[in-house]
Amino acid sequence: MKNYLVYIIILAIGLFFGWLFFGSSSNESTVHSHDKHEKTDQMWTCAMHPQIMLPESGDCPVCGMDLIPVDTENSGLLANQFKLTENAMALANIQTSIVGHNEVESNTIKLSGKIVENEEANTVQVSYFSGRIERLNINFTGDQVRKGQLLATIYSPELFAAQQELITAASLKTSQPALYKAVRNKLKLWKLSERQINTIETSGQVKENIPVYATVSGTVSEKLVEQGGYVKQGQPLLKVANLNTVWANFDAYEKQITGLKEGQPISITTNANPNATINAKISFIDPVLNTKTRTVIVRAVLDNTALQFKPGMFIEGSISGDINMNKKQLLSIPSTAILWTGKRSVVYLKTDLNAPVFEMREVTLGNKIGDHYVIVDGLNTGDEIVTHGTFTVDAAAQLQGKKSMMSTKNSKTKEHHAVDVSNAMTKNETSLKFQEQLKKILDEYILLKDALVKDDADIAKKASIAMIKNIEAINVKLLIDISNQNQWIQIEDQIKRATHAIINAPDIKEQRNHFIGLSIGLTNAIQTFGISQKVYSQFCPMANNNKGASWLSLDKEIRNPYFGNNMLTCGSIQQTIE
Template sequence: MNKNLIYIGIAVLVGLLAGWLIFGTSVDKSMAVKDVSTMSDDHDHSAETAEGMWTCSMHPQIMQPEPGDCPICGMDLIPAESSADGLAADQFKMTKNAMALANIQTSRVGNAEGKNGNTISLTGKIVENEEANSVQASYFDGRIERLNVSYEGQEVRKGQLLATIYAPNLVAAQQELITTASLKESQPALYKSVRNKLKLWKLSEGQINSIEESGKVLENFPIYATVSGTVSEKMVEEGDYVKQGQPILKLSNLNSVWAEFDAYENQISQFKKGQEIKMTTNAYPNKEFDAIISFIDPVLNTQTRVVTVRATIQNNNNLLKPGMFVAGNIEGVSASKKQQLVVPASAVMWTGERSVVYVKTNPDEPVFEMREVTIGNRNGETYTIIDGLENGDEIVTNGTFTVDAAAQLRGKKSMMNQDNVEDETTIPEMKMELSQEAQKTIEKSLKPYLNMKDAFVEGNIADVSASAKTTLEQLKLIPERDLGKMEQSHISKIKRMLIAINEADNIKNQRDHFVVLNQNMVPLVMNIKNIDPQILIQKCPMANNNKGAFWLSTNKEIRNPYYGEQMMTCGSTIDSL
């Protein structure tokens, strides 16, 4: 019994030893491999972060390839979201599934000619020819007993009976005619005067003779159409009293009509009176109408940035109806000698004041960015692009509005919210906690700062460097224990810029650093209480590559430190402390 127990114990020990030899080594290897893999993953992630983009949580338009602090507020930059993939401020990414569902298509821009060659295409609509319109009026006071025109759109011919009017004045005038007819031999002047009165009321010679011969007074007198046309407006009803000269009907002669087209501002020079326009409409897709330009509006519509070009069309068969939409083509317009970029019309979104397209910035990924363009002539279904695109750019040609909607949802620059992107040169108002000692030290640093600003105005590199060094020495006196994290970031950035200005060997480089210095200096100075003397904040909109830049000054007269003598007075005072 004891011997069996000993055998069992030996067997268990041998089994445990064999298990450790077989599985223990592989587990260690697996753990080692896992550790190596973990180290490798950690290494790759670190490298990925180093190679990624860094942004500011307060100013997401800031994108830098390495960590640091925000040039606007001084806060530490954080890694950009992984979904952003290091995109620029105005760029955004769509999923391939969303692109497929919206049928978004892109194509590359190239130098080419429009399908219709040397042709400008316009859109417009048919309107009444106001020159052919007329008003049928009543020539005497009275009451309308009968109106023979019952609806608008009714055709009227010249000489047609329009209405019958009871006119008391006309009744009296007819009685005078009958009375004076017997005195025409003895008093011819009186007789002639009465006949002329009736003629002024548009009675014909035949009507006057008929009254004279019959000796009967007509109580209800007929009114006949003096012109032919279509009734565009019926202005009275039966039983209405009308005054002499009051309109009864408005008539439109549709034998000729106008086509009013909208021409873009940059197309105006291509048109002139007498040009022929070939015109089509959806009502008669296989028929082409000839029109002649008769008027070009001398005033530009400031809201839509278009000019009305009016053409006259003969409409003898009344095929064209007012309100119809039409398309017109003008042949033989002089083209530019050099080839221009041509894009499909579906790619361009036009807001009235500007035209935009969406450019695919990454050939391998659906990353897009809105870009404003200057368009030229429209040739058929294409636009020529004067400025804003380059040969080879890939743009959205189908689903453009869907892409724009995606940009708006992400808060990116788009057709409707181009002003939403924050201007990094605006003065950031930040609440900072500065001790009395720190405020006094910063206030003392303003004197060498202002000397440096004046040296920039004069373009004196040596004086700029000297003043930067003096300002730096003054700011070093601020004890860091009195500063919070944001305040320390601003002071640190200012110091680095002062060192860079001091060490720079050309004025342009110094001025570039002066832009960043002021982005941190101005918010700092704005938190000094009871500053004396008065400090003015001034800004030049053209500095910093037309993004604008500001500076501090005590002089109300603008003395631009970013351009000096080149543009000494460029800028304005935007605030005072």
Template sequence: MNMNKNILYIAIAIVIGLLAGWLIFGDSGTDTASNKDLSDLTENHDHDGETASQMWTCSMHPQIMQPEPGDCPICGMDLIPAESSAEGLAMNEIKMTDNAVALANIQTTIVGTGKTSSSDGVISLSGKIATNEENNTIQASYFDGRIERLNVNYEGQQVSRGQLLATIYSPSLIAAQQELLTAASLKDSQPALYNAVRNKLRNWKVSESQINAIESSGKVRENFPVYATVSGTVVEVMAREGDYVKQGQPILKVSNLGNVWAEFDAYESSIAQFKKGQNITITTNAYPNKEFDATISFIDPILNTATRTVTVRATLNNKENLFKPGMFVTGKVKGTTPTVSNESVTVPASAVLWTGERSLVYVKTNPNEPVFEIREVTLSNRNGDTYIVVSGLRNGEEIVTNGTFTVDAAAQLQGKKSMMNQGKEDEAMMPMAQMEMSLPIAFQQGFKKALPSYYKMKDAFVSSDAVKVSAFAKATSQQLKSLSTSSLGAMEQSHFKKSIEMLEAIVTNDLLENQRAHFVILNENMVALAKNIASVDSAIYVQKCPMADNNKGALWLSTEKNIRNPYYGEQMMTCGSVIETIQ
């Protein structure tokens, strides 16, 4: 009986073992299939949308890679999503992810014809009030001598006809008076000699009453007065007390400001839109609620090759003395011919990247994917907030109108053609700032006095304020022009003249991009001069942005060691470094 129990226990154990084996291994096929499905789900999952796998980089410093958005630790620019290389794209094309497009707020627009433009052919011009050269008069000395007293000695002073301007000591006039007294005693016997002496004094603008007073008193005047021949406002003092002046040398420039000129810069592409007698509406910051009507009185026949502009001038009545020379004004002119034809393509100004030589836009080539192609276009007039495209775009094409710079930065990051990269090897910047020069002490002192205005102009570039840039560039130019350069050598003269030329180009241009292009060349010359100053009152830092001037690098001077980039402003405020200190 015990044996039977043992057999029963063994049988039960075998059954239980078989059942457990079936439960464990018999369902393995199902588990395997389930695990395979889970693996496939994981492998096929799209990680593009996961921010955990997205890396962020700087468009100007691609070596920066961070797992989350933020600021570039080198230049301070906003980081952008790092893109993987796209296959099957042309050299001019780049591809971005939908996530990157959304984060950068990139917007596109299908370009249309000029019929949709709301500018109505009105061209906006920027300019300044200037004195009417036709009303300018030079008050000169009519004889040689030394200015003993200058009664009118500052700009803006009002003078009236017959007013005493200056008192001059003139040895030649003293001799002529003595001749008059001698000839007066012989006028009965030698009337021709007597009349010749009197005519000589008349030619020196000595009045009949003054001649008669000398003759009747029998005394010679040592200091002779000079009187104003016209009434007006002093716009320039051209001599100082104690100066020795030659016959005909200017003392003052006087202008009648009863009417003034409004001078505007018109770009080469829009010259055909202007003609004499055309109506122009003028506004100014000083009187923002007033509009002044005038007509175009002059169009300069010579093009300014530095700025590619011509001067368009209108004459304004200024009897109420509202307009001050130097005041900024804006003029609006309706073009003489339709500025937009049915075949013309107009694009928003925000879509255009302008390098100084090329105008670029980004075209979306694939309607279903964010693929963009860089395209060079030729522009005509700017009407309000739109440009007319002469060539490079067709009606119906889709272009980037917001976030253009971000797309360009992504193209540069991917090594594609971009605004900064034309596919050509950049030439090295000329080492002009490394040249040694010999500057006279007097020139060095005068040059240092011009630096404060230069620093203000640099700060205006940092703030991206084109109006202030122009104003401080003019002040710097005027101070440099007052320096004596007769003792400078040929190389020093070349740097000095080029600095003046670039400052004038900045003054006459109201586009910040153009001003910054001239600022690059200005600094190549200004830094070269500054580095040859024997001593300075406080340290001057020579700073450099390696990204400026199409990645060639550009210099500037600063009194602050901290970098405040004048070539990019807020876009790359801290991009750059101090490369030298002038003690």
């Protein structure tokens, strides 16, 4: 009995420890199994082929690359929507406003143009007979001439013979008055005066060199001959402009035409004297649209007796009045909310009232009224849009591979197309001098990019320092429109922050991380304001933690700055900016 009791006790102890160990393992197995079941919700995709969606990790069935986990941060959002953190919203000072039928404070249309000669007052001084210019008394363009002033002396064989005919006919004027009269009339047709003809007749001497006198007063705008040259009858000698009146020619975009009419008052200021305002009226609106610039010429005639206006001088015009619409019915947004790229105008819509979720929206613009643009299509009353920090939001869209101003599709689809910024340049009235300054920044950026390709952190830092100097040297006043200046200020802030971060980065890995934002900012600048050369936007789908990142290059050949020698040729041309 004792032995049985011992066996029972041992068995009980064994069962207890068995339950203790194996029961716990079973629970752990259950928990592990549950975790494993939860992990099956994670989907895996290929950076090069985002259409691939698999429930487990492995190799891409198309290209063999390792699959990457699908980003679940933006789960629940639509395909083109993306989310920013509250911290990012605060750091970038992103501001939004509600779209409404706003009554615009100023219904002023702003126009840019220049002073040109009054073509109605221009005259071409011609030679009325053939011959060789023995002496030219006008030596340079801009010289002032008076009516009756001696311009040149010309030797003319034809006129020499005609003078001899006059002397002969003078002795026969009693017997052959018709012949005498015909000879005198021929000399008059060659613009010899009665006094000149009488002098030849009474002296009986032939003049070899005949003077040519100015028929009008004005300023020589173009000299068409040189001393010693041979001229034919009717050939122009000089172009003479009467600058007592000049034309103020403005370029009006086709969306502004409906707000313009002849006789409308216009206030004009010059860059030479911006504090002085000249009041005039529109005298002419070109009936033909320039298909290259999408503008028409709007003209005003200015009194210039004091010669304060010089042809070629840049001017600005302001036109106030009705815009052929009831202002209370205008659906308008601030110009700072709009991004222009090629033929598209885009804004960023905040789609969630309680969360920083955004989506790009293309809009159709109407007239520009003050600092606002009329919205023809694309937005509705009550929509909330980004009005400050638009470029930062666009950069976030590009980093997350969403629809942005750079691409109408997800960047991972590797959509290749050329972006024509000529329309954007026209819309933004971009100064060529500003583009030249922008090119200096691009040149340093290329040196920085090449340094990252060669894994050289020191050269990358030096190029970034040089880039900061070029950024700070930018003269934003070269941009004519105030809205363009505001856009550059936003882009400049993004570029400077990224460049400073590269300078202060402890290693090349950190430099490459900040190079992503720098590339986005500079690409936005080039697309918005244009540049005088072809630039390639290239894209690597594996950079930026497999989210993809782009960079700019002057060559088609792929040289990846995000991986250097490790993956030198990884990437493709995403866009061609011309």
